[in-house]
Amino acid sequence: MKILTEMPDVTALMPEIVMTCLALVLLMLDLFIRRKEITALLAIVIAAVVGFFLTGSSGTAFSGMFISDGYSSFFKLIFLVSLVLSVLISIRYIKIESVNFGEYYSLMLFSTLGMMLMASAGDIIVLYLGLELMALSLYVLAGFLRHDTKSNEASLKYFLLGAFASAFLLYGTSMIYGLTGTTNLKAIAHYLAANGVAHNPAVMLSVILFVVAFGFKIAAAPFHMWAPDVYEGAPTSVTAFMSVGPKAAGFAVFGRVFLTAFGGLQVDWAGILIPLAILTMAVGNILAISQTNIKRMLAYSSIAHAGYALIGLIAGGGNGVASMMNYLFIYAFMNIGAFGVVIMLRTEGFKGEEITDYEGLAKSHPLAAALMLVFMFSLTGIPPTAGFVGKFYLFMAAVAEGYTWLALVAVIFSAISAYFYLRIVMYMYMKEPKAEVALSTSAPHGIALAVATCAVLLIGVLPSGIIELARAAVAGF
């Protein structure tokens, strides 16, 4: 019997440990902080400190349960970026919604911690716990508008379907554990290859169950049902946060489990993921057309983007995964940016969630309309924005791996998506304003939008930096 009696080496875990300690300190400090702007500022400082520790961390800990490599670090960068941007756009917004409580920021930190644990998970048990930590915080955040029945409904729906998805994950885990006698991802891959059980139908069942569980988290059709209701009901800043971070975390574990544990079965699971990706793009892009609420429209758009990103995973290999990561990184900026503009329309006594509210915005508020234009162009994938770059690398990776027809399908769906993205632009620039729409602005909000816009345009013009970073990150996978 192995009895561990000395401190394990936790240097690889430093970012997470720092994050945990500081988040706990913030939770305690918040009890004595009156002005919640300070809490928000401290949350951003914490994200920066964790980002600083991230650069030096690599290696494994706890006998392979925790893996810190380029792949996990890149995803953690996405989480931290989306955390900081979401916090910045929240400060004014949660005041307007009169839920200006410090717990909001603490829960965001805990959720991000859960995502970080997921990205670094080398063992399915840890993966599951990270996922629960992320999801539990999000259930609470989705219901943060306590007196709004839509928010309550969003929280409840998200919780019920999330618990359902967790059950699938655990069932798949139990299946693979029974077959291989381990939950360590590398050990699973090793056992499957060494003992010739890789093509056992029970392994395939386990793969399918994992696809269902992760499909829920990334909101891929046909497991997307929760997304429109939750995105619409949740506070807009939380919607922005959870359409980016948790989705990226879902892709992180998708890639980690399928490329490590089921790496030898790529042909089989790619066969499951291809129809899933096509269905996801179809459902997301086609149903988005008929939406009248912008949050619901962006929810369907986020479903569609999960479909695009899946193409990177299907293509597999260093290039495919790198293009997926690159896409998720870009998606963080353009999607939070778009939600940032949506939040600006929310003022005291005015919801500003209808698409018709954008009529004539270019006349009354030209700058906000211009920003929305940039984000809508980027979400559509029109050059010279980052969205084009992301899609370009994704489709190139697919073509390189012989999935030319899949890339073509994705291009067709991108063309369909132009209809509903550019409709917003059309409303803003070609219609007369119906009523006077006020904007709620603040300095942090402006910073977030400026950062998002600069990132979208810069990556659009100079794309090589990020894709090289992603490729380097995947190299050590």
Added chain:
Amino acid sequence: MPSAFLPEEYLPIVIFMMIVIAFGLGTLAAGIIFRPKRPYREKLVPYESGNPPVGEPRYRFSVKFYIIAMLFVIFDVEAVFLYPWAIVFDKIGLFALVEMLLFIAVLVVGYVYAWKKEAFRWD
């Protein structure tokens, strides 16, 4: 199944439960068989010290009960981890103490939070 496991030491509990069920059902059955049956309407009316009943017997609980019950469940789960820890403490020693202190420290933060938010106050 490779090795079917039969926990025969639990047999007394099974027998005991069977006796309990048999006793419960038996007394009910005996009542039904032996008691005199003379039903009339007034017997079905709830008895409130002779007065006619007012209002509903059920009323909605306050949401405060929920918070208390939820906090109880959470700290109950925390206590559950202490059982296996206490049993192996002599084998693992100081190391086990440190990790359990870390575990409890996090929950103490939660406790302080709940305290300061007046989750334990009734009004």
Added chain:
Amino acid sequence: MMAEGIFIYLAAAIVILSVLVITRSNPVHSMITMLVLFFHIAALYVTLNAEFLAAIQVIVYAGAILVLFLFVVLLLNLKEEMVARRYIGPWPLGVLAALGLLVVIVLSLKSFIPGPSGVFTTEVVRAETNTKVLGQILFTEYLYPFEVVSMILLVAIIGAIVLAKKRLRN
């Protein structure tokens, strides 16, 4: 033979009780059925040589969580709840999906080959007792997941207070 008989009884009872829990129109009846269900699950753990889990099932689930459920049921307006429209219109579709999944699971389990059993065989666990073995594993190899659990519990505390506290202030 005997062990199989016990398992079949417990498995059948668990499935039937679960169906009863979700089909009762009176939530209090559901709760009572659930209590019986929890005891059957505990018995299943006993037959799996996991006595600690069986005890936890009774203490935490049948004891604490069921009380929480009862409180929530009492928060509801029972009279309204019992006549309220249930959103289970397309249940035949659900049954169909579940049956489909069942067929897939049964078919794939036919070729299931159990993996290596490791150090903790049934005999070792019986000799050492389940709680002790669990402690040895949990506080050495699985110490990292164990510490993560504390964070999840902390978030649960915050969540309960944020969502249900009437006046949330400092």
